[in-house]
Structures are given as C-alpha cells and as structure tokens.
Amino acid sequence: MSLVAKIEDIESEIARTQINKQTMAHLCSLRAKLAKYKRELVADPKGGGGGPGEGFDVRATGDARVGFVGFPSVGKSTLLTSLTDVASEAASYEFTTLTCIPGIKYWKGAKIQLLDLPGIIEGARDGKGRGRQVIAVARTCSCLIIVLDAMKDIAQKKIIERELEGVGIRLNKQPPDIRVEKKVSGGINFAATCKLTHLDEDSIKAPRPGPRLTTHGRRRLASPTHPRHAILTEYRIMSATVRINCDATPDDLIDAIEGNRVYMPCVYALNKIDAITMEERRARPAGRPSPPSSPHPLSARPLPELDILDQIPHYCPISSHYQWNLDGLMDMVFEYLSMTRVYTKPKGQMPDYEAPVIIRGSQKPTVEVFCKKIHRQLIHDFKYGWVWGSSVKFNPQKVGKAHLLHDEDVLQIVKKI
Numbered sequence: 001m002s003l004v005a006k007i008e009d010i011e012s013e014i015a016r017t018q019i020n021k022q023t024m025a026h027l028c029s030l031r032a033k034l035a036k037y038k039r040e041l042v043a044d045p046k047g048g049g050g051g052p053g054e055g056f057d058v059r060a061t062g063d064a065r066v067g068f069v070g071f072p073s074v075g076k077s078t079l080l081t082s083l084t085d086v087a088s089e090a091a092s093y094e095f096t097t098l099t100c101i102p103g104i105k106y107w108k109g110a111k112i113q114l115l116d117l118p119g120i121i122e123g124a125r126d127g128k129g130r131g132r133q134v135i136a137v138a139r140t141c142s143c144l145i146i147v148l149d150a151m152k153d154i155a156q157k158k159i160i161e162r163e164l165e166g167v168g169i170r171l172n173k174q175p176p177d178i179r180v181e182k183k184v185s186g187g188i189n190f191a192a193t194c195k196l197t198h199l200d201e202d203s204i205k206a207p208r209p210g211p212r213l214t215t216h217g218r219r220r221l222a223s224p225t226h227p228r229h230a231i232l233t234e235y236r237i238m239s240a241t242v243r244i245n246c247d248a249t250p251d252d253l254i255d256a257i258e259g260n261r262v263y264m265p266c267v268y269a270l271n272k273i274d275a276i277t278m279e280e281r282r283a284r285p286a287g288r289p290s291p292p293s294s295p296h297p298l299s300a301r302p303l304p305e306l307d308i309l310d311q312i313p314h315y316c317p318i319s320s321h322y323q324w325n326l327d328g329l330m331d332m333v334f335e336y337l338s339m340t341r342v343y344t345k346p347k348g349q350m351p352d353y354e355a356p357v358i359i360r361g362s363q364k365p366t367v368e369v370f371c372k373k374i375h376r377q378l379i380h381d382f383k384y385g386w387v388w389g390s391s392v393k394f395n396p397q398k399v400g401k402a403h404l405l406h407d408e409d410v411l412q413i414v415k416k417i
C-alpha cells in the first residue's frame with residue numbers, strides 16, 4: 001500500500017470515528033500515525049522532497065523573506081511585478097510561472113525579499129505540479145502571502161492551508177508550550193500545568209499492561225477498554241519527561257514530538273477585488289446560488305459568498321492589476337514580520353535613519369541581542385549604551401545590555417577602552 005493510500009485510509013477513519021471519551025485514545029494514535037506517514041512522504045527522496053531543486057534555490061537576501069503561495073492564476077506574478085521592479089510573466093493560463101522569481105521591496109527601512117512561486121493545487125505536497133518545490137521554498141520563508149482570487153470559491157483557502165499544514169507549516173500560530181524530553185529508562189513522567197480539555201492521560205500514554213497476574217497465574221492482557229493506543233506509545237517513546245503548559249490538542253503534542261514544524265505568520269491577500277463592484281455587492285439577493293467561476297479574470301461577476309470574506313482573519317483585499325491597497329498589504333506584512341528597527345548613532349554624528357538594524361521576533365530585543373546582530377565581538381567590548389526613543393524616560397538615557405529596545409529607537413554604543 002502506498003503512503004498516499006495509507007494517509008487517505010487514516011484520514012477517512014478519523015473522519016468516520018465519533019469523538020468521545022472511549023475513542024479519544026484511538027483517535028490520538030491515528031493522528032500520530034498520520035503525522036508519521038506524512039513525514040515519510042515529505043522525506044521520500046523519490047518524490048523530490050529534500051531540497052528545493054532547480055530553479056528554486058534562490059539565495060536569501062534582506063531582512064525577511066516573503067513567499068507568494070496560491071492557486072494558479074490568482075495573480076501572484078502580477079503582484080510581484082506591481083510591487084517590485086522585477087517583471088514576472090503573467091498570463092491568463094495556469095502555471096505561467098514555473099520557477100521561483102525573487103524581487104526586493106524596501107518597506108519602512110526593511111529590505112524584504114519577495115518570492116513569486118508557481119501555483120499550487122490540491123495534492124501539491126504529494127508532488128502534483130511543482131508543489132513539492134513550492135512547499136520547500138515556503139518552509140524557508142519568514143512570512144507567507146497566500147494569494148486568493150476574490151472571484152473564486154473560498155474553498156481555495158482551505159485547500160492551500162491543508163497542503164501547507166500537511167508538510168508541517170503552521171500559519172499564524174504560536175508553537176505549543178510543550179516539552180518532551182526522551183530518556184533511556186524510567187517510564188513516562190507526565191505533568192500538565194493547566195487543565196487539558198482536548199487530551200487525557202490515556203491518550204498521551206497507554207496504561208501499562210503491567211506484570212500483573214490473574215488468579216490463574218497467567219499474565220493479564222491489556223484491558224479492551226484501554227487499548228494500547230496512545231500518542232507516545234505510537235512513537236515508541238517508553239521513557240520521557242513530558243510537560244504540557246497549555247491546553248494542547250493531540251496535534252499540538254504530535255507537533256512537539258515531531259519537532260520539525262515551522263511556525264510563520266501569514267497574510268491572506270484577496271486579489272482581483274476590482275472585479276467586484278459595490279453595485280454587485282448590493283444587488284446580489286441573499287442566498288442566491290453561487291455563479292460558476294469566471295474564466296476571464298477581468299470580467300466582473302458577483303462573488304460567491306462575499307459576506308464570509310469579511311470574516312476571514314488576517315486578510316487584506318487588493319488588486320494587483322490596478323495596484324489597489326498594495327501599501328496596505330505591505331504594511332500588514334511588515335507588522336506580521338514583527339520587526340524592531342534600531343537606528344545606530346555613531347558618536348558626534350546624526351543617526352543613520354536610512355539603514356536601521358532590523359531584529360525580528362515577537363519579543364522586544366535587548367541591547368545584547370542588537371550587539372550580537374552587529375558583530376560577535378561587540379558585546380565583549382560593550383560598556384553601556386545611549387538610547388533615544390520610546391523605550392526610555394529621558395532622551396538620551398544610559399542603558400545596560402539587558403535594556404529592551406523599542407521599534408525606531410536610536411542607539412549609540414559606548415565601548416570599553
């Protein structure tokens with residue numbers, strides 16, 4: 001049986017199985033199996049897993065890397081051409097773009113690498129189209145723009161998300177606060193610091209059949225109400241310290257065990273918004289069935305289920321063709337990238353406002369992090385710093401290496417002599 005078939009089998013079994021206390025452990029073990037098969041599928045060298053491959057090994061430059069992912073002909077290449085001075089071929093037929101096309105966008109002092117990619121379709125992760133290569137590049141990005149066609153069914157969003165999820169990409173999600181430390185012996189030492197509503201202990205580790213003997217002196221079999229199915233058992237983890245510090249789902253625990261997940265922010269660019277006019281929005285009677293999707297991109301048709309578009313979180317309506325709201329899109333990407341810009345000020349000179357040092361991460365960076373970003377030696381030479389900006393009460397204020405910097409602070413480093 002092929003991996004794809006096995007995955008389909010398990011997926012359909014999960015879909016068939018009712019969720020209740022009795023089936024929870026079994027469902028968890030199915031989920032763990034599913035994750036293992038998916039990992040094997042991605043790693044399969046015959047499928048072209050591994051590296052990105054020819055035409056896709058674009059060198060990363062700049063402060064952040066943003067990839068365009070979406071169905072064919074949603075307007076990814078038009079978007080790249082509109083945002084940068086790179087002309088990426090756009091046409092009305094599908095799979096116009098066949099490789100990874102990089103462009104550079106300077107935004108609010110940051111140098112952002114934008115990557116136009118071929119369209120992906122359902123089954124991309126199993127090697128359909130150039131899906132594997134696209135996904136391999138997507139994994140290397142700091143943020144994704146999922147481009148959606150406003151004229152098409154919103155189901156496209158779910159399909160793209162499933163393809164990315166299936167290869168361990170987690171969108172707009174924080175890594176679950178779970179620690180799994182494997183050990184050679186000692187059994188499972190499990191503790192949760194908060195109430196778990198999606199997992200119970202039996203779903204995490206199968207109860208030990210134990211060396212308990214029946215009255216006849218024979219070893220008792222594992223009780224049928226406690227099948228030896230649980231996530232850790234499925235991974236053959238017999239000894240480990242497991243600490244769960246969040247209300248984790250079975251998939252969160254599996255993610256923590258698999259450990260190769262990438263967590264990245266994602267903006268949904270709802271493109272071709274020009275093709276929907278306000279008149280049509282108003283004219284469309286409620287509950288009217290969706291018209292078939294338009295074959296011609298510039299022809300205006302009412303959008304199926306337009307009302308749900310406003311409910312999509314993280315979305316940004318644009319027209320890459322007419323360059324509508326592209327600034328709004330870049331602002332959103334910039335915000336999602338969580339960048340802190342620090343302007344450096346050499347002694348006796350004006351700060352360099354043209355080229356801030358960019359530090360990425362949702363936590364505010366310390367002066368120490370800043371120093372390490374500049375040069376390995378700098379932190380050893382560091383005496384103190386002067387800071388101007390919102391992170392200090394007085395301008396300037398003398399700070400130590402533990403001081404937390406804010407976006408757009410000015411920093412002058414004073415070195416030991």
Ligand SMILES: Nc1nc2c(ncn2[C@@H]2O[C@H](COP(=O)(O)OP(=O)(O)OP(=O)(O)O)[C@@H](O)[C@H]2O)c(=O)[nH]1
Pocket residue numbers: 070071072073074075076077078079089090091092093094095096097098117118119120271272273274275297298299318319320321322
């Ligand atoms: N109405 C409208 N049409 C657009 C817009 N952006 C792109 N198009 C059209 O949509 C078609 C596909 O655009 P592309 O930029 O080639 O789309 P793509 O996503 O790069 O397509 P592939 O590379 O094939 O995956 C072209 O005919 C574009 O002119 C837009 O904002 N509005």
Ligand SMILES: [K+]
Pocket residue numbers: 072073074090091092093094095096097
């Ligand atoms: K196209």
Ligand SMILES: [Mg+2]
Pocket residue numbers: 076077078089090096097116117118119
């Ligand atoms: Mg294209």
